[in-house]
Amino acid sequence: MFDWEKDEFLSSWDRTYVSTNVKPGSTPFDIGTFAALMDDLNQAGPDLPLISYCIIAVSSCAVGRADIVGRFFDHLTTELDPEESRAVFLRIREALTIVYPFLGMPSCIPACYGMIGVIQRKGPEYASNRVLRVATVTDEDVGKGKELRRRIYSSAGNSDIFRLMEEYFADLFTCSTAVTWGYLISKANEQVFAENHSHLIVTSAITALGAARQARSHVKATIGIGNNVEVVKAVVNVVLAIAEWAGKPVQTPDVDECAEQVYKDFASREDSQDKSSCAHTDKRC
Template identity: 30%
Template sequence: MTSQEDFSSKYTNANVAPGAAAYATAKFRGLVKTLEDVDNGSIREIAPAIIAVILCGQKRGDIVPLLFRDLVDGKSNDEHRSLFMLLRHGITVAWPFFGLPNAMPACLGLVNELRRADIAVSRELGRPLFGETDWLAKGLDTNQTIYRAAGNSEVGQMIGEFFPEISYVANAVIFGFLVGGSQNVQRLPLTEVIVASAIAGIGATRQAKSHIKASMGLGASLSAMESVAAVVDEISAWNGDERPGNINVADLAEEAKANLEKYDYQ
Protein backbone atom coordinates (compact mmCIF):
# COMPACT_ATOMS: atom_id res chain seq x y z
CA MET A 1 0.00 0.00 0.00
CA THR A 2 1.38 3.41 -0.96
CA SER A 3 1.62 6.27 1.56
CA GLN A 4 -1.21 8.00 -0.31
CA GLU A 5 -3.45 4.93 -0.05
CA ASP A 6 -2.48 4.48 3.60
CA PHE A 7 -3.43 8.08 4.44
CA SER A 8 -6.75 7.80 2.64
CA SER A 9 -7.72 4.50 4.25
CA LYS A 10 -6.74 5.78 7.71
CA TYR A 11 -8.14 9.31 7.66
CA THR A 12 -10.36 9.99 4.65
CA ASN A 13 -12.16 6.79 3.72
CA ALA A 14 -12.39 5.08 7.11
CA ASN A 15 -16.10 5.85 7.53
CA VAL A 16 -17.20 5.01 3.98
CA ALA A 17 -19.71 2.16 3.85
CA PRO A 18 -19.05 -0.85 1.60
CA GLY A 19 -20.66 -0.31 -1.79
CA ALA A 20 -20.90 3.46 -1.34
CA ALA A 21 -21.24 5.51 -4.51
CA ALA A 22 -17.92 6.32 -6.16
CA TYR A 23 -16.74 9.78 -7.15
CA ALA A 24 -17.70 10.70 -10.71
CA THR A 25 -15.71 13.52 -12.27
CA ALA A 26 -18.23 14.54 -14.93
CA LYS A 27 -21.13 14.50 -12.48
CA PHE A 28 -19.53 16.67 -9.83
CA ARG A 29 -17.92 19.07 -12.26
CA GLY A 30 -21.37 19.42 -13.80
CA LEU A 31 -22.96 20.18 -10.43
CA VAL A 32 -20.38 22.87 -9.72
CA LYS A 33 -21.03 24.40 -13.16
CA THR A 34 -24.79 24.35 -12.55
CA LEU A 35 -24.33 26.46 -9.45
CA GLU A 36 -21.76 28.72 -11.11
CA ASP A 37 -24.04 29.52 -14.05
CA VAL A 38 -27.37 30.07 -12.28
CA ASP A 39 -28.75 33.61 -11.96
CA ASN A 40 -25.91 35.23 -13.92
CA GLY A 41 -23.32 33.83 -11.54
CA SER A 42 -24.76 35.24 -8.29
CA ILE A 43 -23.45 32.27 -6.26
CA ARG A 44 -20.55 31.38 -8.56
CA GLU A 45 -17.84 32.13 -6.02
CA ILE A 46 -19.22 29.69 -3.45
CA ALA A 47 -20.31 26.88 -5.80
CA PRO A 48 -17.56 24.41 -4.76
CA ALA A 49 -18.20 25.15 -1.07
CA ILE A 50 -21.90 24.41 -1.51
CA ILE A 51 -21.08 21.00 -2.99
CA ALA A 52 -18.54 20.32 -0.22
CA VAL A 53 -20.91 21.00 2.67
CA ILE A 54 -23.73 19.01 1.05
CA LEU A 55 -21.33 16.07 0.78
CA CYS A 56 -20.35 16.44 4.44
CA GLY A 57 -24.03 16.56 5.36
CA GLN A 58 -24.46 13.34 3.39
CA LYS A 59 -21.62 11.72 5.39
CA ARG A 60 -19.49 11.72 2.25
CA GLY A 61 -16.72 14.10 3.20
CA ASP A 62 -14.34 11.61 1.58
CA ILE A 63 -15.46 12.98 -1.79
CA VAL A 64 -14.45 16.58 -1.02
CA PRO A 65 -10.68 16.13 -1.57
CA LEU A 66 -11.38 14.34 -4.85
CA LEU A 67 -13.51 17.28 -5.98
CA PHE A 68 -10.74 19.65 -4.89
CA ARG A 69 -8.15 17.68 -6.87
CA ASP A 70 -10.39 17.79 -9.93
CA LEU A 71 -11.03 21.53 -9.72
CA VAL A 72 -7.37 22.51 -9.24
CA ASP A 73 -5.96 20.19 -11.87
CA GLY A 74 -3.47 22.18 -13.91
CA LYS A 75 -3.97 25.30 -11.78
CA SER A 76 -1.38 27.45 -10.01
CA ASN A 77 -0.45 27.21 -6.32
CA ASP A 78 -2.33 30.44 -5.67
CA GLU A 79 -5.46 28.90 -7.19
CA HIS A 80 -4.95 25.83 -4.99
CA ARG A 81 -4.83 28.09 -1.93
CA SER A 82 -7.82 30.12 -3.02
CA LEU A 83 -10.03 27.06 -3.46
CA PHE A 84 -8.80 25.54 -0.22
CA MET A 85 -9.62 28.73 1.68
CA LEU A 86 -13.12 28.76 0.18
CA LEU A 87 -13.72 25.16 1.21
CA ARG A 88 -12.19 25.85 4.63
CA HIS A 89 -14.62 28.72 5.10
CA GLY A 90 -17.58 26.59 4.03
CA ILE A 91 -16.72 23.72 6.37
CA THR A 92 -15.89 26.12 9.21
CA VAL A 93 -19.30 27.81 9.21
CA ALA A 94 -21.26 24.61 8.50
CA TRP A 95 -19.67 21.90 10.65
CA PRO A 96 -21.85 22.63 13.73
CA PHE A 97 -24.84 21.61 11.61
CA PHE A 98 -23.54 18.29 10.25
CA GLY A 99 -21.07 17.48 13.04
CA LEU A 100 -17.29 17.20 13.39
CA PRO A 101 -17.15 13.45 12.60
CA ASN A 102 -18.69 14.19 9.21
CA ALA A 103 -16.33 17.13 8.66
CA MET A 104 -13.09 15.30 9.47
CA PRO A 105 -12.80 13.15 6.31
CA ALA A 106 -13.09 16.30 4.19
CA CYS A 107 -10.72 18.31 6.39
CA LEU A 108 -8.03 15.65 6.57
CA GLY A 109 -8.39 14.79 2.91
CA LEU A 110 -7.84 18.45 2.01
CA VAL A 111 -4.79 18.57 4.27
CA ASN A 112 -3.40 15.64 2.32
CA GLU A 113 -4.06 17.36 -1.00
CA LEU A 114 -2.13 20.46 0.08
CA ARG A 115 0.74 18.38 1.45
CA ARG A 116 0.96 16.42 -1.79
CA ALA A 117 1.29 19.70 -3.67
CA ASP A 118 3.70 21.12 -1.03
CA ILE A 119 1.45 24.14 -0.50
CA ALA A 120 1.27 26.03 2.80
CA VAL A 121 -1.66 28.17 4.00
CA SER A 122 -2.13 30.68 6.77
CA ARG A 123 -2.88 29.41 10.28
CA GLU A 124 -4.31 32.76 11.36
CA LEU A 125 -7.83 32.68 12.78
CA GLY A 126 -8.81 35.85 10.94
CA ARG A 127 -10.97 37.06 13.84
CA PRO A 128 -10.45 38.10 17.48
CA LEU A 129 -10.36 35.46 20.20
CA PHE A 130 -13.04 35.01 22.84
CA GLY A 131 -12.47 37.62 25.52
CA GLU A 132 -11.35 40.13 22.90
CA THR A 133 -14.80 40.57 21.34
CA ASP A 134 -18.34 40.17 22.65
CA TRP A 135 -19.21 37.25 20.40
CA LEU A 136 -22.53 36.69 22.13
CA ALA A 137 -23.70 40.19 21.18
CA LYS A 138 -22.38 39.67 17.65
CA GLY A 139 -24.17 36.33 17.43
CA LEU A 140 -27.50 37.71 18.63
CA ASP A 141 -27.26 40.48 16.04
CA THR A 142 -26.26 38.07 13.25
CA ASN A 143 -29.00 35.64 14.27
CA GLN A 144 -31.61 38.39 14.09
CA THR A 145 -30.35 39.50 10.69
CA ILE A 146 -30.46 35.96 9.31
CA TYR A 147 -33.82 34.91 10.71
CA ARG A 148 -35.86 38.00 9.76
CA ALA A 149 -37.28 36.17 6.75
CA ALA A 150 -37.64 32.78 8.44
CA GLY A 151 -40.61 33.78 10.57
CA ASN A 152 -39.99 31.28 13.36
CA SER A 153 -38.70 33.31 16.29
CA GLU A 154 -40.59 30.97 18.62
CA VAL A 155 -37.91 28.29 18.03
CA GLY A 156 -35.15 30.47 19.48
CA GLN A 157 -37.41 31.45 22.37
CA MET A 158 -38.20 27.82 23.26
CA ILE A 159 -34.56 26.74 23.05
CA GLY A 160 -33.47 29.74 25.12
CA GLU A 161 -36.01 28.93 27.84
CA PHE A 162 -35.52 25.18 28.09
CA PHE A 163 -31.99 24.58 26.68
CA PRO A 164 -30.05 27.71 27.71
CA GLU A 165 -26.61 26.16 27.17
CA ILE A 166 -27.45 25.22 23.58
CA SER A 167 -28.86 28.70 23.01
CA TYR A 168 -25.74 30.36 24.41
CA VAL A 169 -23.32 28.28 22.36
CA ALA A 170 -25.41 28.63 19.19
CA ASN A 171 -25.44 32.40 19.48
CA ALA A 172 -21.92 33.03 20.80
CA VAL A 173 -20.02 30.35 18.86
CA ILE A 174 -22.01 29.52 15.72
CA PHE A 175 -23.72 32.79 14.83
CA GLY A 176 -21.13 34.94 16.60
CA PHE A 177 -17.59 33.60 16.25
CA LEU A 178 -18.04 31.37 13.20
CA VAL A 179 -20.70 33.01 11.01
CA GLY A 180 -20.62 36.61 12.23
CA GLY A 181 -16.85 36.59 12.57
CA SER A 182 -16.31 35.45 8.99
CA GLN A 183 -17.70 38.55 7.31
CA ASN A 184 -14.17 39.71 6.47
CA VAL A 185 -13.83 36.45 4.50
CA GLN A 186 -17.25 36.13 2.87
CA ARG A 187 -20.37 38.29 2.75
CA LEU A 188 -23.11 37.13 5.12
CA PRO A 189 -25.69 36.41 2.37
CA LEU A 190 -23.35 33.94 0.66
CA THR A 191 -22.29 32.39 3.95
CA GLU A 192 -25.96 31.84 4.78
CA VAL A 193 -26.46 30.08 1.42
CA ILE A 194 -23.62 27.72 2.41
CA VAL A 195 -25.27 27.07 5.78
CA ALA A 196 -28.65 26.45 4.13
CA SER A 197 -27.01 24.00 1.70
CA ALA A 198 -25.41 22.05 4.54
CA ILE A 199 -28.68 21.78 6.45
CA ALA A 200 -30.54 20.68 3.32
CA GLY A 201 -27.79 18.14 2.74
CA ILE A 202 -28.40 16.39 6.04
CA GLY A 203 -32.11 16.13 5.30
CA ALA A 204 -33.31 18.43 8.11
CA THR A 205 -36.31 19.62 6.10
CA ARG A 206 -37.86 22.06 8.59
CA GLN A 207 -34.55 23.77 9.34
CA ALA A 208 -33.58 23.76 5.66
CA LYS A 209 -36.78 25.58 4.78
CA SER A 210 -36.01 28.21 7.43
CA HIS A 211 -32.49 28.77 6.12
CA ILE A 212 -33.58 28.84 2.48
CA LYS A 213 -36.04 31.57 3.43
CA ALA A 214 -33.29 33.31 5.37
CA SER A 215 -30.99 33.14 2.34
CA MET A 216 -33.61 34.71 0.09
CA GLY A 217 -34.33 37.31 2.75
CA LEU A 218 -30.67 38.29 2.56
CA GLY A 219 -30.79 38.60 -1.22
CA ALA A 220 -30.33 35.15 -2.74
CA SER A 221 -32.57 34.72 -5.78
CA LEU A 222 -35.34 32.18 -6.21
CA SER A 223 -33.50 30.58 -9.14
CA ALA A 224 -30.26 30.30 -7.15
CA MET A 225 -31.94 28.56 -4.23
CA GLU A 226 -33.93 26.30 -6.56
CA SER A 227 -30.61 25.22 -8.08
CA VAL A 228 -29.18 24.56 -4.62
CA ALA A 229 -32.21 22.42 -3.75
CA ALA A 230 -31.91 20.55 -7.05
CA VAL A 231 -28.21 19.87 -6.44
CA VAL A 232 -29.02 18.55 -2.96
CA ASP A 233 -31.54 16.17 -4.55
CA GLU A 234 -29.01 15.02 -7.16
CA ILE A 235 -26.29 14.34 -4.60
CA SER A 236 -28.78 12.57 -2.33
CA ALA A 237 -29.90 10.34 -5.20
CA TRP A 238 -26.28 9.59 -6.14
CA ASN A 239 -25.62 8.68 -2.48
CA GLY A 240 -28.77 6.56 -2.19
CA ASP A 241 -30.11 8.79 0.56
CA GLU A 242 -33.87 9.31 0.52
CA ARG A 243 -35.01 12.85 1.35
CA PRO A 244 -37.61 13.11 4.17
CA GLY A 245 -39.69 15.70 2.33
CA ASN A 246 -39.86 17.88 -0.75
CA ILE A 247 -38.91 21.55 -0.55
CA ASN A 248 -40.94 23.94 -2.71
CA VAL A 249 -38.58 26.91 -2.99
CA ALA A 250 -41.14 29.10 -4.79
CA ASP A 251 -43.53 28.75 -1.85
CA LEU A 252 -40.70 29.57 0.55
CA ALA A 253 -39.91 32.71 -1.44
CA GLU A 254 -43.47 33.91 -0.89
CA GLU A 255 -43.26 33.10 2.81
CA ALA A 256 -39.94 34.95 3.10
CA LYS A 257 -41.41 38.01 1.42
CA ALA A 258 -44.41 38.03 3.75
CA ASN A 259 -42.21 37.55 6.82
CA LEU A 260 -39.96 40.45 5.81
CA GLU A 261 -42.94 42.71 5.28
CA LYS A 262 -44.30 41.75 8.72
CA TYR A 263 -40.86 42.26 10.32
CA ASP A 264 -40.38 45.68 8.72
CA TYR A 265 -43.87 46.72 9.81
CA GLN A 266 -43.17 45.96 13.48
Protein backbone atom coordinates in the same frame (compact mmCIF):
# COMPACT_ATOMS: atom_id res chain seq x y z
CA MET B 1 -7.09 15.06 -11.20
CA PHE B 2 -4.32 12.99 -9.69
CA ASP B 3 -5.08 9.25 -9.65
CA TRP B 4 -5.43 8.43 -5.95
CA GLU B 5 -5.76 4.69 -6.49
CA LYS B 6 -2.45 4.46 -8.37
CA ASP B 7 -0.50 6.73 -6.04
CA GLU B 8 1.02 4.88 -3.08
CA PHE B 9 0.95 7.88 -0.72
CA LEU B 10 -2.60 9.07 -1.43
CA SER B 11 -4.14 5.60 -1.53
CA SER B 12 -2.60 4.83 1.85
CA TRP B 13 -3.61 8.23 3.23
CA ASP B 14 -7.17 7.74 2.01
CA ARG B 15 -7.49 4.29 3.61
CA THR B 16 -6.03 5.51 6.90
CA TYR B 17 -7.69 8.90 7.40
CA VAL B 18 -10.36 9.67 4.82
CA SER B 19 -12.58 6.80 3.69
CA THR B 20 -12.64 4.79 6.91
CA ASN B 21 -16.30 5.64 7.59
CA VAL B 22 -17.55 4.92 4.07
CA LYS B 23 -19.71 1.82 3.87
CA PRO B 24 -18.71 -0.95 1.47
CA GLY B 25 -20.63 -0.68 -1.79
CA SER B 26 -21.06 3.11 -1.56
CA THR B 27 -21.14 5.01 -4.83
CA PRO B 28 -17.56 5.73 -5.95
CA PHE B 29 -16.47 9.29 -6.59
CA ASP B 30 -16.95 10.37 -10.19
CA ILE B 31 -15.49 13.75 -11.10
CA GLY B 32 -17.78 14.05 -14.11
CA THR B 33 -20.87 14.04 -11.90
CA PHE B 34 -19.55 16.69 -9.52
CA ALA B 35 -18.05 18.87 -12.24
CA ALA B 36 -21.48 18.93 -13.93
CA LEU B 37 -23.17 19.91 -10.66
CA MET B 38 -20.66 22.70 -10.15
CA ASP B 39 -21.35 23.94 -13.69
CA ASP B 40 -25.08 24.00 -12.89
CA LEU B 41 -24.40 26.18 -9.85
CA ASN B 42 -21.95 28.43 -11.66
CA GLN B 43 -24.58 29.21 -14.29
CA ALA B 44 -27.25 30.01 -11.69
CA GLY B 45 -25.86 33.41 -10.73
CA PRO B 46 -22.86 35.68 -11.29
CA ASP B 47 -21.46 35.19 -7.77
CA LEU B 48 -21.95 31.43 -7.57
CA PRO B 49 -18.52 30.46 -8.99
CA LEU B 50 -16.99 31.80 -5.76
CA ILE B 51 -18.93 29.35 -3.59
CA SER B 52 -20.27 26.57 -5.82
CA TYR B 53 -17.54 24.14 -4.77
CA CYS B 54 -18.14 25.09 -1.12
CA ILE B 55 -21.81 24.16 -1.47
CA ILE B 56 -20.83 20.82 -3.00
CA ALA B 57 -18.27 20.17 -0.26
CA VAL B 58 -20.59 20.82 2.70
CA SER B 59 -23.49 18.99 1.07
CA SER B 60 -21.27 15.96 0.56
CA CYS B 61 -20.34 16.04 4.25
CA ALA B 62 -24.00 16.28 5.22
CA VAL B 63 -24.92 13.11 3.31
CA GLY B 64 -22.04 11.19 4.86
CA ARG B 65 -19.59 11.42 1.97
CA ALA B 66 -16.95 13.80 3.26
CA ASP B 67 -14.42 11.45 1.71
CA ILE B 68 -14.99 13.00 -1.71
CA VAL B 69 -14.03 16.53 -0.67
CA GLY B 70 -10.28 15.97 -0.84
CA ARG B 71 -10.56 14.44 -4.31
CA PHE B 72 -12.79 17.30 -5.42
CA PHE B 73 -10.32 19.86 -4.07
CA ASP B 74 -7.54 18.01 -5.89
CA HIS B 75 -9.49 18.32 -9.14
CA LEU B 76 -10.28 22.01 -8.58
CA THR B 77 -6.65 22.93 -8.03
CA THR B 78 -5.03 20.70 -10.67
CA GLU B 79 -4.08 23.61 -12.92
CA LEU B 80 -3.97 26.40 -10.32
CA ASP B 81 -0.85 28.13 -9.11
CA PRO B 82 -0.17 28.26 -5.34
CA GLU B 83 -1.88 31.61 -4.80
CA GLU B 84 -5.06 30.50 -6.58
CA SER B 85 -5.01 27.17 -4.75
CA ARG B 86 -4.72 28.96 -1.40
CA ALA B 87 -7.85 30.98 -2.17
CA VAL B 88 -9.85 27.83 -2.98
CA PHE B 89 -8.48 26.06 0.10
CA LEU B 90 -9.45 28.97 2.35
CA ARG B 91 -13.03 29.10 1.05
CA ILE B 92 -13.58 25.37 1.45
CA ARG B 93 -11.92 25.43 4.87
CA GLU B 94 -14.19 28.24 6.04
CA ALA B 95 -17.26 26.56 4.54
CA LEU B 96 -16.49 23.44 6.59
CA THR B 97 -15.82 25.60 9.65
CA ILE B 98 -19.15 27.42 9.56
CA VAL B 99 -21.27 24.30 8.98
CA TYR B 100 -19.64 21.95 11.47
CA PRO B 101 -21.94 23.06 14.37
CA PHE B 102 -24.89 21.97 12.24
CA LEU B 103 -23.37 18.71 10.95
CA GLY B 104 -20.99 17.64 13.74
CA MET B 105 -17.24 17.12 13.67
CA PRO B 106 -17.31 13.44 12.57
CA SER B 107 -19.20 14.46 9.44
CA CYS B 108 -16.59 17.06 8.48
CA ILE B 109 -13.22 15.73 9.62
CA PRO B 110 -12.70 13.29 6.71
CA ALA B 111 -13.05 16.26 4.36
CA CYS B 112 -10.31 18.09 6.27
CA TYR B 113 -8.07 15.02 6.20
CA GLY B 114 -8.63 14.57 2.47
CA MET B 115 -7.58 18.14 1.73
CA ILE B 116 -4.55 17.77 4.00
CA GLY B 117 -3.54 14.70 2.02
CA VAL B 118 -3.56 16.71 -1.19
CA ILE B 119 -1.40 19.39 0.43
CA GLN B 120 1.01 16.78 1.79
CA ARG B 121 1.55 15.65 -1.78
CA LYS B 122 1.58 19.05 -3.53
CA GLY B 123 3.32 21.16 -0.89
CA PRO B 124 2.24 23.58 1.88
CA GLU B 125 2.32 26.57 -0.46
CA TYR B 126 -0.93 25.27 -2.00
CA ALA B 127 -2.89 25.68 1.25
CA SER B 128 -3.82 28.68 3.35
CA ASN B 129 -2.89 28.70 7.03
CA ARG B 130 -4.33 32.18 7.51
CA VAL B 131 -5.94 32.51 10.94
CA LEU B 132 -9.15 34.54 11.08
CA ARG B 133 -10.01 34.27 14.77
CA VAL B 134 -8.38 34.80 18.15
CA ALA B 135 -8.16 31.80 20.48
CA THR B 136 -11.09 32.78 22.71
CA VAL B 137 -14.69 33.85 22.18
CA THR B 138 -15.08 37.52 23.12
CA ASP B 139 -17.96 39.77 24.18
CA GLU B 140 -17.73 41.29 20.71
CA ASP B 141 -18.35 37.85 19.19
CA VAL B 142 -21.41 37.44 21.39
CA GLY B 143 -22.79 40.79 20.25
CA LYS B 144 -22.13 40.02 16.60
CA GLY B 145 -23.73 36.62 17.00
CA LYS B 146 -26.91 38.08 18.46
CA GLU B 147 -27.18 40.65 15.68
CA LEU B 148 -26.43 38.16 12.89
CA ARG B 149 -28.88 35.62 14.29
CA ARG B 150 -31.56 38.31 14.48
CA ARG B 151 -30.98 39.37 10.87
CA ILE B 152 -30.82 35.85 9.47
CA TYR B 153 -33.89 34.54 11.24
CA SER B 154 -36.05 37.63 10.81
CA SER B 155 -37.62 36.00 7.73
CA ALA B 156 -37.85 32.47 9.14
CA GLY B 157 -40.74 33.03 11.55
CA ASN B 158 -39.04 31.21 14.46
CA SER B 159 -39.25 33.89 17.17
CA ASP B 160 -41.59 31.91 19.46
CA ILE B 161 -39.58 28.70 19.44
CA PHE B 162 -36.32 30.65 19.88
CA ARG B 163 -37.78 32.35 22.97
CA LEU B 164 -38.64 28.94 24.40
CA MET B 165 -35.21 27.55 23.51
CA GLU B 166 -33.57 30.46 25.29
CA GLU B 167 -35.75 29.81 28.36
CA TYR B 168 -35.38 26.03 28.63
CA PHE B 169 -32.06 25.33 26.84
CA ALA B 170 -30.27 28.54 27.73
CA ASP B 171 -26.69 27.24 27.53
CA LEU B 172 -27.22 25.54 24.18
CA PHE B 173 -28.91 28.64 22.78
CA THR B 174 -26.18 30.94 24.12
CA CYS B 175 -23.42 28.72 22.73
CA SER B 176 -25.05 28.66 19.31
CA THR B 177 -25.41 32.44 19.31
CA ALA B 178 -21.89 33.20 20.51
CA VAL B 179 -19.91 30.45 18.79
CA THR B 180 -21.81 29.48 15.63
CA TRP B 181 -23.10 32.91 14.63
CA GLY B 182 -20.62 35.19 16.36
CA TYR B 183 -17.23 33.47 16.48
CA LEU B 184 -17.47 31.35 13.33
CA ILE B 185 -19.92 32.77 10.79
CA SER B 186 -19.49 36.48 11.53
CA LYS B 187 -15.71 36.22 11.18
CA ALA B 188 -16.05 34.31 7.90
CA ASN B 189 -18.40 37.03 6.66
CA GLU B 190 -15.89 39.73 7.49
CA GLN B 191 -12.96 38.14 5.66
CA VAL B 192 -14.04 35.41 3.24
CA PHE B 193 -17.72 35.33 2.29
CA ALA B 194 -20.49 37.82 1.68
CA GLU B 195 -23.24 37.34 4.28
CA ASN B 196 -25.76 36.01 1.77
CA HIS B 197 -23.16 33.57 0.43
CA SER B 198 -22.23 32.13 3.82
CA HIS B 199 -25.88 31.58 4.61
CA LEU B 200 -26.44 29.88 1.27
CA ILE B 201 -23.64 27.47 2.25
CA VAL B 202 -25.26 26.85 5.64
CA THR B 203 -28.65 26.34 4.01
CA SER B 204 -27.26 23.77 1.59
CA ALA B 205 -25.69 21.78 4.44
CA ILE B 206 -28.89 21.75 6.50
CA THR B 207 -30.97 20.77 3.46
CA ALA B 208 -28.57 17.95 2.56
CA LEU B 209 -28.72 16.73 6.15
CA GLY B 210 -32.41 15.97 5.65
CA ALA B 211 -33.63 18.27 8.43
CA ALA B 212 -36.87 19.19 6.65
CA ARG B 213 -38.27 21.81 9.03
CA GLN B 214 -34.93 23.53 9.54
CA ALA B 215 -34.24 23.45 5.81
CA ARG B 216 -37.52 25.25 5.14
CA SER B 217 -36.69 27.88 7.76
CA HIS B 218 -33.25 28.47 6.29
CA VAL B 219 -34.53 28.64 2.73
CA LYS B 220 -36.92 31.38 3.86
CA ALA B 221 -34.11 33.09 5.75
CA THR B 222 -31.69 32.98 2.84
CA ILE B 223 -34.28 34.50 0.50
CA GLY B 224 -35.05 37.09 3.17
CA ILE B 225 -31.44 38.29 3.30
CA GLY B 226 -31.29 38.78 -0.45
CA ASN B 227 -30.52 35.52 -2.25
CA ASN B 228 -32.27 35.24 -5.59
CA VAL B 229 -35.05 32.66 -5.72
CA GLU B 230 -33.67 31.04 -8.87
CA VAL B 231 -30.25 30.74 -7.25
CA VAL B 232 -31.79 29.09 -4.19
CA LYS B 233 -33.68 26.67 -6.46
CA ALA B 234 -30.43 25.75 -8.20
CA VAL B 235 -28.75 25.10 -4.86
CA VAL B 236 -31.62 22.94 -3.63
CA ASN B 237 -31.60 20.94 -6.88
CA VAL B 238 -27.85 20.30 -6.58
CA VAL B 239 -28.25 19.27 -2.95
CA LEU B 240 -30.98 16.84 -3.98
CA ALA B 241 -28.75 15.42 -6.72
CA ILE B 242 -25.87 14.88 -4.26
CA ALA B 243 -28.18 13.18 -1.76
CA GLU B 244 -29.54 10.87 -4.45
CA TRP B 245 -25.98 10.11 -5.64
CA ALA B 246 -25.07 9.15 -2.08
CA GLY B 247 -28.15 6.95 -1.75
CA LYS B 248 -29.67 9.21 0.92
CA PRO B 249 -32.53 11.07 -0.76
CA VAL B 250 -33.85 14.00 1.25
CA GLN B 251 -37.06 15.99 1.39
CA THR B 252 -36.32 19.43 -0.02
CA PRO B 253 -38.37 22.60 0.61
CA ASP B 254 -40.65 24.12 -2.02
CA VAL B 255 -38.61 27.25 -2.75
CA ASP B 256 -41.43 29.11 -4.51
CA GLU B 257 -43.73 28.51 -1.56
CA CYS B 258 -41.06 29.70 0.87
CA ALA B 259 -40.45 32.82 -1.21
CA GLU B 260 -44.16 33.61 -1.33
CA GLN B 261 -44.33 33.41 2.47
CA VAL B 262 -41.29 35.67 2.85
CA TYR B 263 -42.73 38.31 0.53
CA LYS B 264 -46.10 38.19 2.31
CA ASP B 265 -44.36 38.71 5.64
CA PHE B 266 -42.39 41.64 4.22
CA ALA B 267 -45.59 43.24 2.93
CA SER B 268 -47.33 42.68 6.25
CA ARG B 269 -44.49 44.32 8.17
CA GLU B 270 -44.43 47.31 5.85
CA ASP B 271 -48.17 47.72 6.26
CA SER B 272 -47.85 47.56 10.06
CA GLN B 273 -45.04 50.12 10.01
CA ASP B 274 -47.10 52.47 7.84
CA LYS B 275 -50.06 52.22 10.22
CA SER B 276 -47.79 52.74 13.22
CA SER B 277 -46.27 55.81 11.59
CA CYS B 278 -49.72 57.27 10.88
CA ALA B 279 -50.83 56.69 14.46
CA HIS B 280 -47.65 58.27 15.82
CA THR B 281 -48.07 61.42 13.72
CA ASP B 282 -51.83 61.50 14.32
CA LYS B 283 -52.53 61.54 10.59
CA ARG B 284 -55.22 59.80 8.61
CA CYS B 285 -53.88 57.24 6.13
